[in-house]
Amino acid sequence: MTPQNPIxxxxxxxxxxxxxxxxxxxxxxxxxxxxxxxAAFAVLVLYLGPAVREDMRAxxxxxxxxxxxxxxxxxxxxALWVGHMDWGLGxxxxxxxxxxxxxxxALLALFPLVGAVLPIRREILxxxxxxxxxxxxxxxxxxMAAPYIGLPERIFTSPLKVVGGPGPEYFSxxxxxxxxxxWTPRWQFYAPWSPFAALLGVIMLLFALEERSIKWRSIxxxxxxxxxxxxxxxxxxxxxxxxxxxxxxxxxxxRGWAWQTVSGIVASMAVFxxxxxxxxxxxxxxxxxxxxxxxxxxxxxxxxxxxxxxxxAYWFGHGTVHPGSHAxx
Numbered sequence: 120m121t122p123q124n125p126i127x128x129x130x131x132x133x134x135x136x137x138x139x140x141x142x143x144x145x146x147x148x149x150x151x152x153x154x155x156x157x158a159a160f161a162v163l164v165l166y167l168g169p170a171v172r173e174d175m176r177a178x179x180x181x182x183x184x185x186x187x188x189x190x191x192x193x194x195x196x197x198a199l200w201v202g203h204m205d206w207g208l209g210x211x212x213x214x215x216x217x218x219x220x221x222x223x224x225a226l227l228a229l230f231p232l233v234g235a236v237l238p239i240r241r242e243i244l245x246x247x248x249x250x251x252x253x254x255x256x257x258x259x260x261x262x263m264a265a266p267y268i269g270l271p272e273r274i275f276t277s278p279l280k281v282v283g284g285p286g287p288e289y290f291s292x293x294x295x296x297x298x299x300x301x302w303t304p305r306w307q308f309y310a311p312w313s314p315f316a317a318l319l320g321v322i323m324l325l326f327a328l329e330e331r332s333i334k335w336r337s338i339x340x341x342x343x344x345x346x347x348x349x350x351x352x353x354x355x356x357x358x359x360x361x362x363x364x365x366x367x368x369x370x371x372x373x374r375g376w377a378w379q380t381v382s383g384i385v386a387s388m389a390v391f392x393x394x395x396x397x398x399x400x401x402x403x404x405x406x407x408x409x410x411x412x413x414x415x416x417x418x419x420x421x422x423x424x425x426x427x428x429x430x431x432a433y434w435f436g437h438g439t440v441h442p443g444s445h446a447x448x
Contacts, residue, residue, distance in 0.1 A: 120242065120243065120246040122243065123174060123238075123240070124174040124175050124238060125175065126157070126160070126175060126237050126238060126239055127238075127239055127243045129153075129157070130153075130157075130239055130244070131243050131247050131250075133149065133153055134244075134248070134250060134251060135247060135250045135251070137251045137254065137309055138251070138254040138255070138258065138309060141292065142292060143279075144276065144277020144278075144279055144280070144290040144291065144292055145277065146289075146309065147222075147279070147282075147284050147289040147290060150222075150226065151221065151223075151225075151226060154230055155221070155225075155229065157229075157233040157237060158229040158232050158233055160237065161232055161233050161236040161237050164176060164177045164236070164237070165177050165180075165181070165236060174238065175237075175238060176238070177237070177238075178235070178236060178237070178238050179235070179236070181232065181236060182235050184231070185228070185231045185232050185235050188227060188228040188231050188232075189228040189232065191227075191228070192220075192224050192225050192227055193228075195220065195224045196217065196220050196224075198435045198436055199213075199216055199217065199220055199435075199436070200217070201435040202432060202436045203216060205432075205435060218283070219283065219284075222284070241329070242331075244326060245326045245327070245329050245330050246330065246335060248323045248326035248327060248339055249323075249327055249330055249335040249338050249339035249342075251309075251323065251342070252323055252327065252338045252341070252342030252343065253338050253342070255308060255309075255342040255345065255346065256341060256342050256345070259345060261294075262295060262306055262308070263306070263349070265294035265295050265304075266294070266295050266304035270294050271294065272293055272294060272295060272297060273291050273292070273294075274292040274293065274294060275291070275292055276290055276291045276292075277290040277292070286311075288311045288312060289311050293307055295307070296312075296313065298351070300412035300413065303351075305349070305351045306346075306349040306350060307350065308346055308349075308350075313351060313352055314352040314354060316349075316350040317346065317347050317350040317354065317355025317356075317358070318352075318354075318355065318358070319346060320342075320343045320344070320345070320346030320350065320355060320359075321347060321358040321359055321362055323339055323342060323343035323346065324340055324343030324347070324359060324362075324363065325343075325362060325363065326339065327339020327340045327342075328363070344359070347359050353413075
């Protein structure tokens, strides 16, 4: 896979260096820097038009859906400012939170802008994910063995945490973490926490399934599945099924034989429906009980979030942050 222009080179090399960046605790910084740099370049090539070298010209105007995302994230920034004014948090905190917006919410508009305007082939992203998967498989033996050979959970926290962020875990490098409920190891790979790693594993799997090279496809799929299972995230298990099987079944809607098959299955529910419903209920109960503490904590967090939203910040958000109780874990 050879990049066809400098933009593709930057994207592919940045993805390929994901694990080295993580080893330096720099991933939280690299993402926003890449997004803003490429977004600024996208605006530049749109402005210069034909004056830009041919292989780096914009692939077209900014699509409507990208404008929607840009408008949405701009509204987030305005709401942030209004929320800070409502709470009298002062200019210093407003500036700090605005920088936080630029490192977080803004990226949900910047990356779609980059992908829609700059000439970056989908194959580059697919191969980049598989390269990350290769790093993951190479490092997997030491990561998997770490809790059993006495290695520490956290290796170190990068000095880059001075740039600010949601918490030190975004700048920390881990071998693994201990699940406080079962006291068994969980792995988060290059993510801030384990369920996040499962999400990245699902994404890697989806990209890898599009890889044309069977070697790289096998590497990406294996690494994605490893991240999903080693993270011990239940939602990751749901995601790997829903995000791979569901979309691939959608084209069958237009096939007559598929409708006939579904009709037969639906008709059979008259006989087997009760047993299927009972089995599904048992599965859901077992699924929740697999990590009952996690289910309890999530329910508590959802209740707290709802109450804080209604009582502190109904319209514009930014009720002040308070340390949580042990219930929040």
